[in-house]
Amino acid sequence: xxxxxxxxxxxxxxxxxxxxxxxxxxxxxxxxxxxxxxxxxxxxxxxxxxxxxxxxxxxxxxxxxxxxxxxxxxxxxxxxxxxxxxxxxxxxxxxxxxxxxxxxxxxxxxxxxxxxxxxxxxxxxxxxxxxxxxxxxxxxxxxxxxxxxxxxxxxxxxxxxxxxxxxxxxxxxxxxxxxxxxxxxxxxxxxxxxxxxxxxxxxxxxxxxxxxxxxxxxxxxxxxxxxxxxxxxxxxxxxxxxxxxxxxxxxxxxxxxxxxxxxxxxxxxxxxxxxxxxxxxxxx
Amino acid sequence: xxxxxxxxxxxxxxxxxxxxxxxxxxxxxxxxxxxxxxxxxxxxxxxxxxxxxxxxxxxxxxxxxxxxxxxxxxxxxxxxxxxxxxxxxxxxxxxxxxxxxxxxxxxxxxxxxxxxxxxxxxxxxxxxxxxxxxxxxxxxxxxxxxxxxxxxxxxxxxxxxxxxxxxxxxxxxxxxxxxxxxxxxxxxxxxxxxxxxxxxxxxxxxxxxxxxxxxxxxxxxxxxxxxxxxxxxxxxxxxxxxxxxxxxxxxxxxxxxxxxxxxxxxxxxxxxxxxxxxxxxxxxxxxxxxxxxxxxxxxxxxxxxxxxxxxxxxxxxxxxxxxxxxxxxxxxxx
Amino acid sequence: xxxxxxxxxxxxxxxxxxxxxxxxxxxxxxxxxxxxxxxxxxxxxxxxxxxxxxxxxxxxxxxxxxxxxxxxxxxxxxxxxxxxxxxxxxxxxxxxxxxxxxxxxxxxxxxxxxxxxxxxxxxxxxxxxxxxxxxxxxxxxxxxxxxxxxxxxxxxxxxxxxxxxxxxxxxxxxxxxxxxxxxxxxxxxxxxxxxxxxxxxxxxxxxxxxxxxxxxxxxxxxxxxxxxxxxxxxxxxxxxxxxxxxxxxxxxxxxxxxxxxxxxxxxxxxxxxxxxxxxxxxxxxxxxxxxxxxxxxxxxxxxxxxxxxxxxxxxxxx
Numbered sequence: 001x002x003x004x005x006x007x008x009x010x011x012x013x014x015x016x017x018x019x020x021x022x023x024x025x026x027x028x029x030x031x032x033x034x035x036x037x038x039x040x041x042x043x044x045x046x047x048x049x050x051x052x053x054x055x056x057x058x059x060x061x062x063x064x065x066x067x068x069x070x071x072x073x074x075x076x077x078x079x080x081x082x083x084x085x086x087x088x089x090x091x092x093x094x095x096x097x098x099x100x101x102x103x104x105x106x107x108x109x110x111x112x113x114x115x116x117x118x119x120x121x122x123x124x125x126x127x128x129x130x131x132x133x134x135x136x137x138x139x140x141x142x143x144x145x146x147x148x149x150x151x152x153x154x155x156x157x158x159x160x161x162x163x164x165x166x167x168x169x170x171x172x173x174x175x176x177x178x179x180x181x182x183x184x185x186x187x188x189x190x191x192x193x194x195x196x197x198x199x200x201x202x203x204x205x206x207x208x209x210x211x212x213x214x215x216x217x218x219x220x221x222x223x224x225x226x227x228x229x230x231x232x233x234x235x236x237x238x239x240x241x242x243x244x245x246x247x248x249x250x251x252x253x254x255x256x257x258x259x260x261x262x263x264x265x266x267x268x269x270x271x272x273x274x275x276x277x278x279x280x281x282x283x284x
Numbered sequence: 285x286x287x288x289x290x291x292x293x294x295x296x297x298x299x300x301x302x303x304x305x306x307x308x309x310x311x312x313x314x315x316x317x318x319x320x321x322x323x324x325x326x327x328x329x330x331x332x333x334x335x336x337x338x339x340x341x342x343x344x345x346x347x348x349x350x351x352x353x354x355x356x357x358x359x360x361x362x363x364x365x366x367x368x369x370x371x372x373x374x375x376x377x378x379x380x381x382x383x384x385x386x387x388x389x390x391x392x393x394x395x396x397x398x399x400x401x402x403x404x405x406x407x408x409x410x411x412x413x414x415x416x417x418x419x420x421x422x423x424x425x426x427x428x429x430x431x432x433x434x435x436x437x438x439x440x441x442x443x444x445x446x447x448x449x450x451x452x453x454x455x456x457x458x459x460x461x462x463x464x465x466x467x468x469x470x471x472x473x474x475x476x477x478x479x480x481x482x483x484x485x486x487x488x489x490x491x492x493x494x495x496x497x498x499x500x501x502x503x504x505x506x507x508x509x510x511x512x513x514x515x516x517x518x519x520x521x522x523x524x525x526x527x528x529x530x531x532x533x534x535x536x537x538x539x540x541x542x543x544x545x546x547x548x549x550x551x552x553x554x555x556x557x558x559x560x561x562x563x564x565x566x567x568x569x570x571x572x573x574x575x576x577x578x579x580x581x582x583x584x585x586x587x588x589x590x591x592x593x594x595x596x597x598x599x600x601x602x603x604x605x606x607x608x609x610x611x612x613x614x615x616x617x618x
Numbered sequence: 619x620x621x622x623x624x625x626x627x628x629x630x631x632x633x634x635x636x637x638x639x640x641x642x643x644x645x646x647x648x649x650x651x652x653x654x655x656x657x658x659x660x661x662x663x664x665x666x667x668x669x670x671x672x673x674x675x676x677x678x679x680x681x682x683x684x685x686x687x688x689x690x691x692x693x694x695x696x697x698x699x700x701x702x703x704x705x706x707x708x709x710x711x712x713x714x715x716x717x718x719x720x721x722x723x724x725x726x727x728x729x730x731x732x733x734x735x736x737x738x739x740x741x742x743x744x745x746x747x748x749x750x751x752x753x754x755x756x757x758x759x760x761x762x763x764x765x766x767x768x769x770x771x772x773x774x775x776x777x778x779x780x781x782x783x784x785x786x787x788x789x790x791x792x793x794x795x796x797x798x799x800x801x802x803x804x805x806x807x808x809x810x811x812x813x814x815x816x817x818x819x820x821x822x823x824x825x826x827x828x829x830x831x832x833x834x835x836x837x838x839x840x841x842x843x844x845x846x847x848x849x850x851x852x853x854x855x856x857x858x859x860x861x862x863x864x865x866x867x868x869x870x871x872x873x874x875x876x877x878x879x880x881x882x883x884x885x886x887x888x889x890x891x892x893x894x895x896x897x898x899x900x901x902x903x904x905x906x907x908x909x910x911x912x913x914x915x916x917x918x919x920x921x922x923x924x925x926x927x928x929x930x931x932x933x934x935x936x
Contacts, residue, residue, distance in 0.1 A: 259764065260760050411839075455835070
């Protein structure tokens with residue numbers, strides 16, 4: 001009964017192995033994540049101020065130079081990656097969970113519940129995300145937790161819509177109808193049949209939502225509304241770099257490139273997965 | 285209207301046509317060496333199940349195959365001129381003017397954002413060099429000719445305001461607008477209700493005789509062919525299995541596939557023969573077997589059928605068939 | 619059609635009401651007292667109470683809500699608690715500045731995207747497509763502020779071609795040429811940041827349209843591919859673009875928050891960021907209300923426009 005799910009996942013696996021771009025993006029993402037995790041192996045402590053080596057350009061000792069407090073820039077960028085990736089992944093987990101929950105409930109039960117949930121989605125989506133997220137962050141103490149929560153809590157709407165559409169079509173399939181008529185509890189039907197079937201959609205949505213969360217975090221941090229000192233993310237490093245653009249332009253390069261490549265890789269992965277999950281967009 | 289000599293001269297000759305689809309390294313042979321002719325003033329029926337390569341074949345003739353398809357070989361001679369190697373521009377000049385085509389699904393064949401009349405007007409301006417005003421009047425005339433009631437108002441309506449049958453009439457009007465020598469109708473009635481089907485076929489027949497066109501009617505439905513075609517080509521897996529005059533195909537079919545097709549027509553004459561569906565489905569064209577393509581589904585297949593390609597046998601000046609067993613005594617006449 | 623438009627308007631009104639309730643609720647929740655915006659610490663308690671009474675601030679919340687809505691509708695959007703300035707007045711200065719920046723950028727982006735998207739879609743899989751599609755996938759991943767920084771560095775610091783901050787050079791406020799040179803960089807950044815998604819949309823829409831049957835029919839009647847693209851496909855591609863344009867209405871206000879901040883452009887974006895940083899709740903809520911109303915109105919406008927332009931919807935309900 002769950003064969004369909006397995007088939008789709010098998011297909012995803014084999015396609016990913018075949019597709020060169022996919023292999024490349026996955027390798028890059030794994031590399032970035034590993035580098036961020038093992039950032040502590042760097043010979044330079046991330047917060048050690050070194051007044052003798054302030055604002056040095058890239059050199060043999062500091063591959064990407066030092067910042068205005070003499071800290072090794074590459075090391076800081078890797079630690080910044082920890083923060084950015086953490087925000088991206090955790091915010092994705094929150095938003096995807098809410099999205100899947102709302103989407104399946106809405107699609108499965110239909111009627112008033114569906115109507116209510118979808119109107120809620122409409123209303124939340126009608127507030128521009130930047131406004132919404134910043135307004136809500138006023139009520140929280142700014143910092144890592146706040147930004148994860150805020151992004152996670154207000155970006156689940158598109159996932160919910162996608163999952164709902166998928167649920168609507170799945171709940172009419174025979175095996176689900178059979179399970180329902182044979183007296184399985186609603187919770188069991190949702191867990192055993194609906195959730196596994198929407199899983200591929202969920203994977204696509206979450207890959208893209210990691211990318212979006214990373215972009216959002218970087219914009220908020222750049223505006224000074226996100227990650228606060230002493231923590232730094234790629235976005236807040238760029239905010240810092242903006243102030244030194246005249247005398248240390250190299251500071252803008254590394255964090256920016258890391259954001260672009262990471263976001264691009266997640267998006268690309270999402271595109272590839274979508275093409276596999278929905279073959280019609282892939283075909284002629 | 286047409287003299288005997290004209291009836292016998294060929295309008296279109298297709299020789300050894302091969303067309304394949306390419307997907308990366310894999311190749312799918314949709315049309316595998318087809319020969320046939322269309323005579324002036326005749327209605328030729330091309331019959332086959334879906335996937336037999338009928339549509340691809342006629343689209344190859346027009347040069348409107350999808351980008352991932354390619355004509356590998358073959359000659360196409362229209363009115364004595366080779367057209368297979370024409371430049372894109374010259375080929376375009378043939379489309380519409382010499383050969384017009386109507387399609388299976390009238391619901392999607394018209395641009396939803398253009399008025400029905402504008403489809404005709406554009407065509408008349410481009411193909412017949414008319415002025416706008418003149419073209420509009422001619423468009424109304426054409427709509428009337430294909431049996432659309434109150435064409436003066438219809439001409440200004442959008443496709444969604446027409447029913448399926450009416451849209452097919454608009455498309456037929458488009459074909460007529462160009463005065464083509466040959467009209468190719470690709471499953472023109474498949475998407476329509478049965479009663480509408482009959483009307484459209486009647487209209488095609490009428491217009492064919494009035495305008496002295498040749499018509500190629502492609503269909504998977506032998507019943508449709510029976511009503512208007514004088515000659516029939518039976519296609520299977522990109523090859524012609526049997527060819528003959530309508531009465532020959534219906535009353536003395538030689539190929540087991542033709543017989544199976546005829547047996548699968550539901551009969552209305554009261555005779556209670558069981559409807560016999562053909563077992564299996566059309567073969568995948570990616571893995572082309574050595575022998576007869578129909579062998580796998582043929583109830584009479586012998587060992588040879590799987591290993592060797594049969595050659596055509598002639599049974600009259602007009603009928604030929606590609607089967608080892610054709611004409612071999614009673615085995616086939618069951 | 620009028621039935622449809624009426625129905626759509628009727629759907630939009632409750633949305634606006636709910637949005638206004640949410641904004642009002644957030645103002646109530648915010649840790650400040652609305653009266654603070656209108657008083658100074660020197661005022662006596664009696665004066666403060668008088669002001670409270672005058673603005674209905676001593677009434678229960680739901681009555682205050684009506685006062686508030688009445689104020690909003692009559693253009694009275696309250697006062698900043700940081701600067702004590704009238705928000706309506708501030709907005710009326712800031713909004714035109716933002717529109718001046720966003721509108722040309724958006725129009726430019728739209729035109730370029732339609733062209734590039736059509737080209738990419740029509741040449742799917744060919745070099746032009748690979749280039750356009752590849753660059754737009756990259757473009758989506760580029761944060762606009764980073765792009766802004768790079769442009770500022772190259773054209774501002776290195777080449778010294780354009781000014782990089784503000785709207786005017788001090789002393790030449792009236793000069794149009796001066797304004798224009800200030801406009802170039804932020805406008806380019808905005809255009810480039812609007813484009814990738816638009817291009818991808820137009821491209822996939824073009825690909826979808828080109829696989830439609832009517833295109834094949836036109837080919838079968840000898841139309842040249844260019845003719846088909848411009849006379850038939852273009853319309854069908856542009857139609858859904860209307861929806862996107864409608865939905866972009868709020869961008870006129872909030873479309874450039876980040877870009878304005880980088881370039882110190884005195885528009886809504888910088889106003890908003892400053893308000894957030896200074897916990898200037900009335901200003902923040904005013905902008906939130908304004909932008910979300912624009913989202914709803916934009917959706918409404920695009921639906922109505924669509925129903926006028928698309929013959930298939932036009933026919934409905936008649």
